[in-house]
Amino acid sequence: MMPQPSTKTLEIQAGFKEDQCQYCQLIETGDGPLAEWFIKLAETRTSIAWLHKDQLWPGRCVVAARQHATELFLLEPDACQTHLREMVGLAEAIQREFGADKLNYECLGNMIQHVHWHLIPRYRWDFLWRRTIWEEAHEPELLGDRDYEERIDRIRAHLRW
Amino acid sequence: MMPQPSTKTLEIQAGFKEDQCQYCQLIETGDGPLAEWFIKLAETRTSIAWLHKDQLWPGRCVVAARQHATELFLLEPDACQTHLREMVGLAEAIQREFGADKLNYECLGNMIQHVHWHLIPRYRWDFLWRRTIWEEAHEPELLGDRDYEERIDRIRAHLRW
Numbered sequence: 001m002m003p004q005p006s007t008k009t010l011e012i013q014a015g016f017k018e019d020q021c022q023y024c025q026l027i028e029t030g031d032g033p034l035a036e037w038f039i040k041l042a043e044t045r046t047s048i049a050w051l052h053k054d055q056l057w058p059g060r061c062v063v064a065a066r067q068h069a070t071e072l073f074l075l076e077p078d079a080c081q082t083h084l085r086e087m088v089g090l091a092e093a094i095q096r097e098f099g100a101d102k103l104n105y106e107c108l109g110n111m112i113q114h115v116h117w118h119l120i121p122r123y124r125w126d127f128l129w130r131r132t133i134w135e136e137a138h139e140p141e142l143l144g145d146r147d148y149e150e151r152i153d154r155i156r157a158h159l160r161w
Numbered sequence: 162m163m164p165q166p167s168t169k170t171l172e173i174q175a176g177f178k179e180d181q182c183q184y185c186q187l188i189e190t191g192d193g194p195l196a197e198w199f200i201k202l203a204e205t206r207t208s209i210a211w212l213h214k215d216q217l218w219p220g221r222c223v224v225a226a227r228q229h230a231t232e233l234f235l236l237e238p239d240a241c242q243t244h245l246r247e248m249v250g251l252a253e254a255i256q257r258e259f260g261a262d263k264l265n266y267e268c269l270g271n272m273i274q275h276v277h278w279h280l281i282p283r284y285r286w287d288f289l290w291r292r293t294i295w296e297e298a299h300e301p302e303l304l305g306d307r308d309y310e311e312r313i314d315r316i317r318a319h320l321r322w
Contacts, residue, residue: 071264073253084245092234102274103232107266110283110291122271130271132295 023064023114038062041152044161046079047086051152054140057120057133059098059155063087064116072107072115083115086161091119093158104132184225184275199223202313205322207240208247212313215301218281218294220259220316224248225277233268233276244276247322252280254319265293 025032027048030040038050041061049063065083069075075083091103100121107117120133128136143151186193188209191201199211202222210224226244230236236244252264261282268278281294289297304312 071252071256072249072266073256080249081242081246084249085242088233088241088245091232095232095234102270104271105233105268106293108293109263110265110293113263132267132269132271132293134293135295 021068021114022112023116024068027064027066039148039152041155042090042159042161044082044086046082047161049086049090051148051155052118053142053148055143055148055151056138056141057122057126059094059100059121059151061090061094061119061155062116063090063119064114069115070109070113075115087117087119089160090155093155093160094119094121096158097154101129106132182229182275183273184277185229188225188227200309200313202316203251203320203322205243205247207243208322210247210251212309212316213279214303214309216304216309216312217299217302218283218287220255220261220282220312222251222255222280222316223277224251224280225275230276231270231274236276248278248280250321251316254316254321255280255282257319258315262290267293 022032022034026034026038037053039053041049041051043049043066046066047063048066049061052060052062054060063086065075065079067075067079072080072084087105091105094100095103098121101124102122104120104122105117106120107115109115122129127138183193183195187195187199198214200214202210202212204210204227207227208224209227210222213221213223215221224247226236226240228236228240233241233245248266252266255261256264259282262285263283265281265283266278267281268276270276283290288299
């Protein structure tokens with residue numbers, strides 16, 4: 001079954017052009033529609049990572065390239081390599097802290113064409129184990145601010161950016 | 162709707178352990194269940210790429226790390242960087258040849274835990290545009306051998322591995 005788009009999803013779908021890019025907006029101002037879902041976790045000159053507020057998959061994060069590019073191969077080669085190394089480093093930190101049974105690394109851009117990754121720790125107990133998380137709608141698992149901060153601290157403790 | 166597992170899918174799901182890894186089998190012998198779906202396109206010391214026989218998304222490919230690892234961060238760091246650079250290079254070659262409107266880069270491992278990427282060129286005309294390709298079942302678009310070879314040649318012409 002296709003997930004039913006919420007109002008938030010429809011707002012997010014609007015940002016296809018660079019000057020309307022919601023990742024650029026979030027990176028530059030910390031604000032915009034994506035700020036409703038993401039809490040900043042770490043940043044470098046090349047990448048920015050956030051904890052995703054939907055923690056149904058504990059440790060779920062998003063990491064974006066700082067530079068606006070619609071595809072990985074359109075980033076500067078050095079920036080691309082650095083960004084990829086940082087993406088993998090964040091995945092490792094998530095796995096170490098949460099003991100995921102598998103990681104999913106997805107650079108899609110179906111909604112917003114600015115290079116970013118969904119890093120989704122997968123667990124044998126998760127209701128979509130062995131399937132992608134996009135295949136069935138689910139209620140987001142939202143936490144309190146203190147719990148988000150605790151998860152961020154736990155990931156940061158492993159992150160070697 | 163969840164895709165209905167075919168007999169092939171069920172066979173593929175079996176290979177979770179390294180000694181039963183169907184990517185290792187394909188890489189080492191060119192044979193096994195995955196050979197029913199993939200046609201070799203190019204290889205390096207670090208990566209191997211195949212054209213996916215389901216060409217509903219023209220140019221769809223898979224690229225795997227030659228070394229068996231369940232996660233990107235478990236590859237040797239140099240091999241990981243090289244593999245990622247090659248993965249991005251293949252994505253660029255696909256995009257250049259097929260003029261995709263977007264690429265999806267997905268390293269999932271939900272079925273087989275050996276680092277591999279689904280590189281899926283996405284088109285505004287495709288029936289799942291702006292959604293992942295996993296969200297609805299579809300009939301694979303199979304081609305004749307000559308058409309597969311032609312697509313492989315077209316991608317190779319752009320590939321700088």
